[in-house]
Amino acid sequence: MGLDATIRCRCFEEDATDPLPFPREWLAVDDQGGLVLRPEHETPERFWQLRDWMNVACAHAGMDLVVLAIGEWDDVYRFRDSLARDPGRFGVLLAELPVANGGALEPSLCALALEELDSLGPDLEAGHAGVVEALRTVLGASVATGNPVRWW
DSSP states (O other): OEEEEEEEOSTTTTTOSOOOSSOGGGEEEOTTSOEEEOGGGOOHHHHHHHHHHHHHSSSSGGGEEEEEEEEEHHHHHHHHHHHTTSTTTSHHHHHHSOSSSOOEEOHHHHHHHHHHHHTOOHHHHHHTHHHHHHHHHHHHHHHHHTOOEEEO
């Protein structure tokens, strides 16, 4: 088990999807960047219609632009431990890199976290290359799309 992340594509915002099974106004973006039915339109049947539609609505399965394993939990914890040696320099990463599955990271914080990653020394980066590379990918995709990173 480990930490994984997704970033939703912008196909919905750019009107680059197949037609919806119900009016567009019935949808909203939740606090983690996911598409959801507005409460007044939510029923079990519509929930599954939305999920089924999202799987085929655009070129991105599930409307996820990026789906990536950040690392096994041991690797993520070791990376956090290394960052904690200089908390003033890596405040955003330490505050926002999860210690458990769930949650989201806003694009504005992703940009700051990318700056912190860019300031890693070569030894620190080399010692955690897989986690660092995965974080660069998901944080960069969040900044590029304006959609949050969803941790799971």
